[in-house]
Amino acid sequence: MDKIFPVTVVGSWPRPKWLLDALRRKREGKISDEEFQAIADEAVLIAIKYQEDAGVDIISDGEQRRDNFYSFVADKIEGVELKTVAEFIDFAEDKAAFEELLRKLDVPAFSIRTPIVTNFIKKKTPIALNEAKFLKEHTNKKIKVALPGPYLLTRSSWIKGISDKYYKRKEDLAEEFSKILREEIKLLRDNGVDFVQLDEPVLMEVLYGPELSVQTFMCAALTAKENPRDELRFALDILNKTVEGISGVRLGVHICRGNWSKSEDAQLKGDYYPLLPFLLDMKVNQYVLEFATKRAGSIDVFKDYPTEKEIGLGVVNPKTDEVEKPEDIINFVEKALNYFKPERIFLNPDCGFGTFAESPVNTPKVSFLKLKSISKAASILREKYH
Ligand SMILES: [Zn+2]
Numbered sequence: 001m002d003k004i005f006p007v008t009v010v011g012s013w014p015r016p017k018w019l020l021d022a023l024r025r026k027r028e029g030k031i032s033d034e035e036f037q038a039i040a041d042e043a044v045l046i047a048i049k050y051q052e053d054a055g056v057d058i059i060s061d062g063e064q065r066r067d068n069f070y071s072f073v074a075d076k077i078e079g080v081e082l083k084t085v086a087e088f089i090d091f092a093e094d095k096a097a098f099e100e101l102l103r104k105l106d107v108p109a110f111s112i113r114t115p116i117v118t119n120f121i122k123k124k125t126p127i128a129l130n131e132a133k134f135l136k137e138h139t140n141k142k143i144k145v146a147l148p149g150p151y152l153l154t155r156s157s158w159i160k161g162i163s164d165k166y167y168k169r170k171e172d173l174a175e176e177f178s179k180i181l182r183e184e185i186k187l188l189r190d191n192g193v194d195f196v197q198l199d200e201p202v203l204m205e206v207l208y209g210p211e212l213s214v215q216t217f218m219c220a221a222l223t224a225k226e227n228p229r230d231e232l233r234f235a236l237d238i239l240n241k242t243v244e245g246i247s248g249v250r251l252g253v254h255i256c257r258g259n260w261s262k263s264e265d266a267q268l269k270g271d272y273y274p275l276l277p278f279l280l281d282m283k284v285n286q287y288v289l290e291f292a293t294k295r296a297g298s299i300d301v302f303k304d305y306p307t308e309k310e311i312g313l314g315v316v317n318p319k320t321d322e323v324e325k326p327e328d329i330i331n332f333v334e335k336a337l338n339y340f341k342p343e344r345i346f347l348n349p350d351c352g353f354g355t356f357a358e359s360p361v362n363t364p365k366v367s368f369l370k371l372k373s374i375s376k377a378a379s380i381l382r383e384k385y386h
Helices: 017-027 033-053 073-074 085-091 096-106 129-137 150-157 170-190 201-206 228-243 273-279 299-304 326-336 365-384
Strands: 078-085 114-121 142-148 193-199 250-255 286-289 312-317 345-349
Touching: 017 250, 033 129, 033 170, 033 365, 073 078, 073 114, 085 114, 085 299, 096 193, 114 150, 114 170, 114 193, 129 170, 129 250, 142 170, 150 228, 170 193, 170 201, 170 228, 193 228, 193 365, 201 273, 228 273, 228 286, 250 273, 250 312, 286 345, 312 365, 326 345, 345 365
Parallel strands: 142 193, 193 250, 250 286, 286 312, 312 345
Antiparallel strands: 078 114
């Protein structure tokens, strides 16, 4: 039987400097993809080792081969190109406001290379199969692979004036991304991936994003704020269409409020309450949610929305330097036990430790200690609730 309170991660691990150098050289065309992958292999082995040593039960490859959690698809899907802010800012409806927003959000310029749909899209290669295969080969632990969700991909890459020449409405593009992701999830499952997590952080932006008629750092599409309910409905429908009927693999959806800066003030704030009616209708096994940060609000939001689904409980904040104590983690998990049975609670950090390659929110040392603290808490909880 699987143990209760399994410890897992959300995805990314801080990348070593030599990997960042290699990533830059690959981008500049100075090394081939093959050369880059060989260097990244070494970085993945390190990420695996840290997680195993920390006692993580379901590990990831640390997303070492990606520049961030969504724009890496530009290498995998034809018709998607990485554009810098400078290249697409002309399409922003209010340029000055957009620039101001970037400053306010503390978004580093390099992380604003965003994938934009500049043609009809078509899959070139599988999105994460190479990552999954290498990870599987080098660990005996269960493995998790994160994929950008269909809503995130659509919203970040459909830009009026560029993409609408090929996909008149963003809904049309969403259908295409959905098909590609659906195929990918099955491929990952058939190659031994235990857990596929769809990242949909922009859902929080629909609710709590700035009320500006501009494109934000990873949300090219929503130039004018639409009705959040309609937007969430669209996100829910396209996610369900992507995963409908897929079995044999644990499916999760990860939602957070941004993870690009250590500054808590720069990121979104607001609880899950308005999102829950939509979350509960998602055809996934697990919600992977932030709770360590105060910005995420209380877990008591589940009082009005009881669910039989699993929760991937964010119990440490990847952005802080202080390592959470196992006792504090246990106290919080015991609050969650009011709403979730022990066998349905997974423990993880709020988000990745290195979401954007060049601006990791923590060091490997602190990240490791945080994971270790979660494992310690998990083993005490297992004794108590087995
Ligand atoms: Zn996140």
